[in-house]
Amino acid sequence: MKIASIPLLASVAAAEVLQLGINKIAPGHHTSRLARRATYIENLANNITGGGYYADVSVGSPPQPQRMVLDTGSSDIWVVAYNADLCTSQRMQEYYGDTCSDVFTPSKSSSFELVDRRAFSIKYLDGTASTGDYITDDFSIANTTIKSLQMGYATKVVRGTGILGIGFSNHVAAATPYPNIMDELVKQNIIPTKAYSLYLNDRRSPEGSILFGGIDTEKFIGNLEVVPIIKDISSGKISSFTVDLEGITVAYPNGSKADIKMPAAEMPTLLDSGTTLSYLPQAMAEDLFEDLGAVTDFKTTGLTFIPCDYLGANSRPKSDPQTLTISFTFGNKTIRVPVQEMVLDVFADYDGPVPIKLPFDNACLFGIQSLGGFSGQSNGIASADFLLLGDTFLRSAYVVYDLTHQQIGLAQANLNSTASKIVELRAEDKSIPSLTGVPAQQQQASPTASKTAGTTTDKGGNVVTVTASPSPSPSNVAGRSGRAPGSDSLVIMAAAGAFAVLGGALMVL
Structure with a gap:
C-alpha cells in the first residue's frame, strides 16, 4: 500500500513533554482489492489498513x-x-x-x-x-x-x-x-511518567496529536474526570486500557431519551485507537440499530448501514443541545458523540448504485458495529462480555492514558482547537491531576453535506433533515434485514472496509 506523503507535525512541546502529530489516512489515499475468501466481514476487517x-x-x-x-x-x-x-x-x-x-x-x-x-x-x-x-x-x-x-x-x-x-x-x-x-x-x-494524552480531533480533520508526558487543557471541555483501569478480560490483570462503561443513551432532538439495554450494570470497555469503528455486544448493538433505523447486511458484508440523512446534523453547531447524540457514561463522566460522527459516507465518491439492497437509497456505514460477527474467532473471548470503543468514539473524547497510576482521564474533546496550554505531568504525581479545560466548544468545522437530500425517521419519531428545506418529506426507515445481490459488491465494499480495521491485540499468542 503506497500512502501519500503527509508532513510530520512533531515537535517538543515543553521540557520532558513530547508532542507528535498523528495523521488520518482516508481510503482515497490508496487503492485496495478484496480477497475472495472466508466471510466478507473477515475480508473487510482484516485486509484493509486505510482509514x-x-x-x-x-x-x-x-x-x-x-x-x-x-x-x-x-x-x-x-x-x-x-x-x-x-x-x-x-x-x-x-x-x-x-x-x-x-x-x-x-x-x-x-x-x-x-x-x-x-x-x-x-x-x-x-x-x-x-x-x-x-x-x-x-x-x-x-x-x-x-x-x-x-x-x-x-x-x-x-x-x-x-x-x-x-x-x-x-x-x-x-x-x-x-x-x-x-x-x-x-x-x-x-x-517523567508513563502517560500520554490522545486527541484525534474532528472526523473531518486530517490530523490529531498525541502528547507524551503532558495534558493540553485547550483540547478538552470542562473537567477531566479520572476513572480506574480494570483487569483485562483475557489476561485477568491490568494489561490493557479497559474501563467500566455504565450506560449508553440516545438523546433525540425532541428531548426524549432511550437507554440501550446492557447485560450488566457495568461493562468492560477497551479504549482502542487502533480500531477504526466501535463494537458492541450483539444484543446491545441490535437495540441501538433498532432505535436509529440502522440495517445490517447479513448476506454479503455483515456490516451495518445507516441512512446518510443523519449527516444533516452537521448543519447544527456541536454545542447545540438539540443535536441527536449517543452518550457513553463512565462513572461521573459522560462523553456525548453527535450522531454525524458515527455516520461514514464511504460511498461518496462512487458514481454507480450501491450494490447492496437496503431499505434506503443513500447508505452510509454506521460507526458502531456488532461484535457478533467475530464470535467465531478463536480468541477465547465471548463477544457478549465486553465493548470495544475505537476511533468513532475516541474522536469525541480527550483521553489521558496513565500507565503509571493505572488510570484513564476522560473529557469531552474541544474539536478543531488551534490553541495549546500544556500541563507537564510529574514523576511525583500520585494520580492524573485535577484539571479543567475550556468552558465550551471553541471552534466549529465547516459542515459536510450528505450526498443526498432528504430525511429519515428514527424509532423515537424524530425526523432528522439533511437540508434546510422548510418542508421536508419524511421517509420511514424500514426493517433490519438488508439483502445483497452477491459478489458484485466486492469492489465498492472496499471503501467501507477501509474503516473496519481492528487493531487491539486482545489476544496475544
Whole structure:
C-alpha cells in the first residue's frame, strides 16, 4: 500500500513533554482489492489498513522512515521487513488487497541487533497476525531518539504497515515481557511518567496529536474526570486500557431519551485507537440499530448501514443541545458523540448504485458495529462480555492514558482547537491531576453535506433533515434485514472496509 506523503507535525512541546502529530489516512489515499475468501466481514476487517491514524517515526542508524498505525490496544511496536512475504509476493498482494509501504532493512542500520529469532508472534482480535523476530534498534519519535528499543521485525504479514503499540509492557507478545516504548521513554529520562494524552480531533480533520508526558487543557471541555483501569478480560490483570462503561443513551432532538439495554450494570470497555469503528455486544448493538433505523447486511458484508440523512446534523453547531447524540457514561463522566460522527459516507465518491439492497437509497456505514460477527474467532473471548470503543468514539473524547497510576482521564474533546496550554505531568504525581479545560466548544468545522437530500425517521419519531428545506418529506426507515445481490459488491465494499480495521491485540499468542 503506497500512502501519500503527509508532513510530520512533531515537535517538543515543553521540557520532558513530547508532542507528535498523528495523521488520518482516508481510503482515497490508496487503492485496495478484496480477497475472495472466508466471510466478507473477515475480508473487510482484516485486509484493509486505510482509514486509521498514523504516526511518522523512524528506525535505525541512519534513520529509515516508517509510517505506523497508532494503537493503544496493543503493546508491541513492529516494523515490516524489507523481505516480508507480503512485500515480495504479487500473489499475496492480490489476495490480501494490500502492498507494503515503508519497510525496514537491518543491513542498512549500524545500531541493529537481533534479540530472538522467530520469537515475535502476535494475533489481533480481527484474526490478522504478524510473525518474525525480536530486534533492538534506535527509534526516533517527535524529534527524540530512544536507544536500543526492542520491537518486532515482521517477516510474515497480511497488512503492509507497521504498528506503534503503546500499551502496557506486560501485554507484549513475547513469552517473557520486555521494556516497551512507554517503559523506555521513562527509563531514558525522556518523559517523567508513563502517560500520554490522545486527541484525534474532528472526523473531518486530517490530523490529531498525541502528547507524551503532558495534558493540553485547550483540547478538552470542562473537567477531566479520572476513572480506574480494570483487569483485562483475557489476561485477568491490568494489561490493557479497559474501563467500566455504565450506560449508553440516545438523546433525540425532541428531548426524549432511550437507554440501550446492557447485560450488566457495568461493562468492560477497551479504549482502542487502533480500531477504526466501535463494537458492541450483539444484543446491545441490535437495540441501538433498532432505535436509529440502522440495517445490517447479513448476506454479503455483515456490516451495518445507516441512512446518510443523519449527516444533516452537521448543519447544527456541536454545542447545540438539540443535536441527536449517543452518550457513553463512565462513572461521573459522560462523553456525548453527535450522531454525524458515527455516520461514514464511504460511498461518496462512487458514481454507480450501491450494490447492496437496503431499505434506503443513500447508505452510509454506521460507526458502531456488532461484535457478533467475530464470535467465531478463536480468541477465547465471548463477544457478549465486553465493548470495544475505537476511533468513532475516541474522536469525541480527550483521553489521558496513565500507565503509571493505572488510570484513564476522560473529557469531552474541544474539536478543531488551534490553541495549546500544556500541563507537564510529574514523576511525583500520585494520580492524573485535577484539571479543567475550556468552558465550551471553541471552534466549529465547516459542515459536510450528505450526498443526498432528504430525511429519515428514527424509532423515537424524530425526523432528522439533511437540508434546510422548510418542508421536508419524511421517509420511514424500514426493517433490519438488508439483502445483497452477491459478489458484485466486492469492489465498492472496499471503501467501507477501509474503516473496519481492528487493531487491539486482545489476544496475544
